[in-house]
Structure formats: structure tokens, C-alpha cells
Amino acid sequence: xxxxxxxxxxxxxxxxxxxxxxxxxxxxxxxxxxxxxxxxxxxxxxxxxxxxxxxxxxxxxxxxxxxxxxxxxxxxxxxxxxxxxxxxxxxxxxxxxxxxxxxxxxxxxxxxxxxxxxxxxxxxxxxxxxxxxxxxxxxxx
Amino acid sequence: xxxxxxxxxxxxxxxxxxxxxxxxxxxxxxxxxxxxxxxxxxxxxxxxxxxxxxxxxxxxxxxxxxxxxxxxxxxxxxxxxxxxxxxxxxxxxxxxxxxxxxxxxxxxxxxxx
Numbered sequence: 001x002x003x004x005x006x007x008x009x010x011x012x013x014x015x016x017x018x019x020x021x022x023x024x025x026x027x028x029x030x031x032x033x034x035x036x037x038x039x040x041x042x043x044x045x046x047x048x049x050x051x052x053x054x055x056x057x058x059x060x061x062x063x064x065x066x067x068x069x070x071x072x073x074x075x076x077x078x079x080x081x082x083x084x085x086x087x088x089x090x091x092x093x094x095x096x097x098x099x100x101x102x103x104x105x106x107x108x109x110x111x112x113x114x115x116x117x118x119x120x121x122x123x124x125x126x127x128x129x130x131x132x133x134x135x136x137x138x139x140x141x
Numbered sequence: 142x143x144x145x146x147x148x149x150x151x152x153x154x155x156x157x158x159x160x161x162x163x164x165x166x167x168x169x170x171x172x173x174x175x176x177x178x179x180x181x182x183x184x185x186x187x188x189x190x191x192x193x194x195x196x197x198x199x200x201x202x203x204x205x206x207x208x209x210x211x212x213x214x215x216x217x218x219x220x221x222x223x224x225x226x227x228x229x230x231x232x233x234x235x236x237x238x239x240x241x242x243x244x245x246x247x248x249x250x251x252x253x254x
Contacts, residue, residue, distance in 0.1 A: 013164030013198075020160065038194045038225060045162045045196045095234040101208060103201035106233050110197050113232045 002026065004069045009048075011056040011064060011081075019048050019066060026068050027075070031135050039114040040075070040133050046107035047079040047129040053104075055081025055127050062126075074116070074134035081126040088120045114139060142166040142199075144173055152249050153177040154220075156188040163198025170202050174209065183215030186248040190221030200235060207238065216240075220248040 007022045009015040023044050027037065048064055056062035062082040069076040094105045112118050116139055117132035143158040155173060174185065187203060189195075203219070210217040218240045222230065230236045242248035 016162050016164050017160075020162070035225070041160075042194055042196045045198075049163060049196070049198055100234060100238050101204055103205050104197070106197035106200060110229060110232060 002030075002070045004067060006068075007066045008063050009066070010060045011052040011058055011062050012060055013049065013052055016045055016048060020045060022066070023068060023077075030070075030075070032133070036133060036135075036137060039137075039139070040077070043111045043114050043131055043133075044077060044079070046111050047077070047131065050086070050107050050129065051079050051081035051083075051127070054086045055083035057083060059083075071132070073136065074132060077131040077133075078128055079131075080123055080128040083126040085122055086120070086127040142169065144169055146173055146177065148177075148182075149249055151182065152184040152186060152252060153182045154186045154188055154245055154249070156191065158191040160193050161195040161199030161202065163196065163201070166199065167202050167205070170206060171209075174206050178209070178213060178215070183210070183213060184249075184252045185210050185215065185217040186220050186242075186245055187217065188220045188245050189223060189226055190245075192223060192226060195226055195229065197233075200229060200233060203239070204235070216252060218242060218248045218251065220245045 005026050007019065009019065020041055048066065051064040052058060065080045067078040088108055091105055091108060092099050094102060094109055115131045116134050116137050119130040121128055142161045145156045147154050207217045220242045221244060222241050230239065242251060
């Protein structure tokens with residue numbers, strides 16, 4: 001089994017490609033289908049975007065930490081920020097007709113459709129999003 | 142993300158490639174779209190056939206483009222949405238917002254005269 005791995009980046013959306021490449025390299029050799037890999041890549045990018053924009057409010061001096069951990073039958077992803085806390089309940093339903101033309105606010109909705117487990121909660125420095133994807137997952141975009 | 146544009150008469154086709162994940166991608170798309178709108182183009186097709194995957198920021202880029210074009214009384218259509226993107230449009234109910242076509246040709250042909 002692979003070792004746990006960690007990446008720490010500043011709150012800069014331009015670093016998303018680096019996060020994607022980091023996760024893709026680490027997952028190499030794991031028995032995920034191509035669709036499942038896309039689901040993980042999309043969800044990880046959503047979680048990191050969320051941490052940068054909402055958690056750390058774009059403050060580049062604050063960091064985003066990504067930890068990838070192999071678990072029995074899949075992977076666990078933890079993304080944490082250093083912001084003042086983020087309440088997922090405060091996000092307006094993006095599927096309501098009045099919100100359909102909003103340019104943001106769909107990240108958690110998409111993650112919840114693609115990943116097997118999603119948990120958002122306060123953690124030591126800010127907010128943590130924890131995600132699980134199983135090799136046997138039938139959830140897919 | 143990579144972006145290539147091609148004029149077909151009064152229509153511009155913006156072809157996106159790779160991973161559309163926000164950040165600098167939004168600026169690239171907005172600037173290219175603005176260039177064509179400044180030239181008087183009001184019919185826009187976004188070809189998504191070569192997109193590997195797109196996240197919610199990518200969807201936000203498309204919504205921003207649609208709003209900009211509509212505010213100028215223009216039309217923007219999506220062509221060759223992959224199964225993955227079509228699924229995201231379903232999840233987010235954006236199928237109600239975007240006019241999607243199986244091919245670039247049918248998207249171009251669908252514009253009102």
C-alpha cells in the first residue's frame with residue numbers, strides 16, 4: 001500500500017494544476033477506472049478551490065493543506081484551510097431557479113454526487129473537507 | 142486549459158481543450174470572448190469535445206460567457222458536450238440554461254438568422 005502524502009500550497013488558484021498533477025501521480029497504479037479518476041480530480045479541485053476562495057478568502061499568506069491517504073478499498077482525501085471557518089449550510093441551493101445563473105456555489109453539490117463520503121467540519125486552523133472514494137464506487141458523474 | 146477560436150462567417154467557435162478548472166482559465170476565456178464581441182460577433186459556439194474534465198469553476202466560466210453574450214443580445218451555444226460534462230449539467234440543472242448540440246455544425250446551423 002502507498003504511503004500517505006501531503007502537499008501544502010498558498011491560496012492561489014493558479015496552483016490548482018500542481019495539485020491535480022500531485023494527486024494524479026500519487027494515484028498511479030491504483031485500481032480506479034478513468035471515470036473514477038476524473039471524479040476524484042474534479043472533487044479535489046472543488047475542495048481546494050473552496051479552501052482558497054471561501055476558507056482563506058483568497059489570502060495568499062494562508063495555506064491550503066492536501067493530504068492523500070490510502071485506505072482499505074480506496075482513498076481518503078483531506079483538504080484543510082486556515083480561514084475563519086466555512087458553513088456549508090450557508091451556501092444557497094445552486095439548483096434553485098433564482099441561482100441558476102450564478103457563476104459559483106456548485107462545488108459541494110458536485111462533490112456530493114461524485115464521492116462516496118463527504119464531511120465538512122471545523123478543524124484546528126480553519127475548515128476541513130474530507131472525501132472518500134472507493135475502488136468499487138458506483139457513484140460517478 | 143487551451144483555447145482556440147475560429148470564425149465561421151458571423152459565428153465564432155471557441156474550442157476548449159484539456160482540464161477546465163478555473164483560476165487563470167477564466168481570464169483566458171473572457172479575454173478571447175471579449176475580442177470577438179468587440180469585433181461585433183454575437184453568435185458564439187463553445188466546443189467542449191476535447192475537454193478532459195471540467196469542475197464548477199469551469200461551469201462558472203461558461204455561465205459568465207453566456208451572460209455576457211446575452212447582455213449584448215447575442216446567443217451562445219455548447220457543442221459536443223462529453224458524457225462527463227453532460228452529467229455535470231444534469232446534476233447542477235444547467236441543462237435548463239444551455240442550448241447543447243451534438244456537433245459544432247448543428248450548433249452553427251441552429252442560430253436564428
